[in-house]
Amino acid sequence: NAGVTQTPKFQVLKTGQSMTLQCAQDMNHEYMSWYRQDPGMGLRLIHYSVGAGITDQGEVPNGYNVSRSTTEDFPLRLLSAAPSQTSVYFCASALILAGQTPENEQFFGPGTRLTVL
């Protein structure tokens, strides 16, 4: 199993550009999530999904869109990049218990380091 994979590893954008960060997992996990990591701010939840066709907002959703058309993939779209979106982005996945609770180990991808100029 490859686990959770993310592409690209590094990306530099100009203000106003759009792009999609890719995330895929091969563990058949229903729960997938996106976090951003900034110095001193920990891991902040952007969006999450409890299954194909179901997404919800996390703590810092503004400026980002997600979709979940398959169990395996959970792309994160930056609509119009801003310097405040410079960060390291992690995708994670987990099994879901009954009642749509992801109270299991989250497996993280290797991260994407994004710089917006």
Add this chain to the structure above:
Amino acid sequence: GENVEQHPSTLSVQEGDSAVIKCTYSDSASNYFPWYKQELGKRPQLIIDIRSNVGEKKDQRIAVTLNKTAKHFSLHITETQPEDSAVYFCAASIHASASKIIFGSGTRLSIRP
């Protein structure tokens, strides 16, 4: 609101001593509390977790305690070693429209030789 607070933000201990990191949470319905370790330049990885029906859990040199009444939980590392140097994150399940996992802001632990 939904948040998890973590203290201290940095911690330096002598090798062989114990380290304690504390977290509080706001959602009284939270019932899952994992701890993750992140080494420099790497992804976070789960080191231990605890559920609300348990007050304490141990795994070798690592233990976690939970006080549901006070809504706080702690990570204890005994006999610290150089390889324990890392950033540690606590987290809690938050029950909204669908459950999600919210993280604390992290603790950078340094082990002095």
